[in-house]
Amino acid sequence: MYNSFENKNILITGGLGFIGSNLAHKLLEYGANITIVDNLNPLYGGNFYNLGNIRDRVKVVISDVRDSELVKPIIEKSDYLFHLAAQVSYIDSLNIPFEDLDVNSKSTLNILEICRKFNPAIRIIFSSSRMVYGKADKSPITEQSETNPLSLYGIHKLTSEKYLLMYYKDFGIPCTIFRITNPFGPRQQIKHNKYSLVGWFIRQAMEDKTIKIYGDGKQLRDYIYIDDIIDAMVLAASSKEAIGEILNIGSGNSTRFCDMVSSVISCVQKGRMEFIPWPDNYEKIETGDVSVDISKLHRITSWYPKHSIQEGIQLTYEYYKNNYSYYVPVEEK
Ligand SMILES: NC(=O)c1ccc[n+]([C@@H]2O[C@H](COP(=O)([O-])OP(=O)(O)OC[C@H]3O[C@@H](n4cnc5c(N)ncnc54)[C@H](O)[C@@H]3O)[C@@H](O)[C@H]2O)c1
Incomplete structure (x- = not known):
């Protein structure tokens, strides 16, 4: 099943952070060629130490994901793109509204434009958040539940989701969106x-x-352990049924x-x-x-959390x- 990653070129934005680095470790086991773009902004979790013993086997570009000139040639030759770089704090999003808009929405649009022009077959996995739902009026929250984000972070993640789904519908750029609960x-x-x-x-x-x-x-x-998230991302990235889908990911x-x-x-x-x-x-x-209801992810990929x-x-x-x-x-x- 995971042979799909062997010798494939994979770009992970935010790959020195928590989710991105754990993903890099896993994808390397499957024989992927990994490039990371990360700006190591001290506000976030980027940390070279996260790469540990794979540091020499992964190409790391220390740069901002918003730098189109820099990311274009990497996207052009990538088979998969895990777009994880973000302004991650929903609390801070109101203090730095334009930075949040820039990193959490515009960077996605920027990336999609590059994909549309130069590599529309690239398979995109995007890390959205449960924060797009806001205060749930019904439980458990399904992917069909209303989205009423309470923070700019949630609004900008939701905007990215809309860009991705539109570019899938109009230009066939295959994406999967994960709405992540509380990872640890x-x-x-x-x-x-x-x-x-x-x-x-x-x-x-x-x-x-x-x-x-x-x-x-x-x-x-809903607290979800990192290895379970990585398993789900890897499974979804190799699943045709996951294309064009929004998937809740939590422990259930x-x-x-x-x-x-x-x-x-x-x-x-x-x-x-x-x-x-x-x-x-x-x-x-x-x-x-x-x-959150995680049955859709289970139905599509047979994934179930183990921890x-x-x-x-x-x-x-x-x-x-x-x-x-x-x-x-x-x-x-
Ligand atoms: N941690 C959570 O609670 C949580 C919950 C739901 C969704 N998410 C999403 O998962 C993704 C990964 O988050 P994480 O938990 O690994 O956080 P993290 O802080 O560990 O990783 C984020 C990485 O993105 C990098 N980054 C930030 N802005 C950048 C920019 N402009 N250009 C290049 N790199 C940049 C940071 O340096 C960092 O390495 C994010 O998209 C986040 O919004 C996280």
Whole structure:
């Protein structure tokens, strides 16, 4: 099944980050030729250390994905494009609205224009987010549920989705869109708490700190372990049925926020939690309970997640125990 990647040229934008680097490790096992374009913007999770022992077998171009002149020749010769580079923080999206628009919408349009002119057969996988749904009025959320994003991040991800679907319909550029819930696992940034909270909490527990929970912590979230995401992306990229589709990707089992934190504390055996009021700027964009239907992805690719949240937290903790110093900024050590 995965022979489809052997000797194929694959571009991963944002490939030094959490999802992109885990994907690079997997695709290299399948014999792909990988090029990464990443600008290592310090706000995000780009980290050379994420490549580990594959560093010499992957071509890395340190540049902005918005640089058309630079990405054009790479796109021209690529069979697959995983477009993961993003302004990832939905919290920050209101502070840097035009940057968010630029990176999360315009870069996709830019890429699609290059594809249309120079390589319309390229297979695109795009990382969208559950944030496009906003506050769900019905649960579980299916791909047909209404989209009412509460943040510019969600609006701009949704705009990218629309571009991709239009370019598929009008120009036949094959794409698959993943609406990712709450991913976690090794190689995730733990520098700050603006996104990727599981990793951040593991760090806090390792440092024996108090983990602050907004509100009562009862909100449901769907946490999905990274290896399960990578499996799904790889399967979808090799599936004809996934072309032109939007796919939810989550574990399919939601967990209360405070239970996730309890699992972290009991795994690390350090740290404690404290409940505090919601900050104003967070409450406005809080989505409430999230529970997603992942049956479409299962139907199309036969994928099913293999890791429970507890297993995932254990594996993630072990990773940071061995690699802590590569993920925590020097000045904070
Ligand atoms: N982490 C999450 O909670 C989450 C949830 C849903 C969807 N997603 C999406 O998944 C994708 C990957 O996110 P991640 O979790 O791996 O985050 P990450 O921060 O680890 O990776 C993002 C990467 O993109 C790079 N990047 C940012 N702007 C760039 C630009 N202009 N040009 C080139 N590179 C740039 C960063 O340097 C970083 O390496 C993103 O599209 C994100 O929106 C993430």
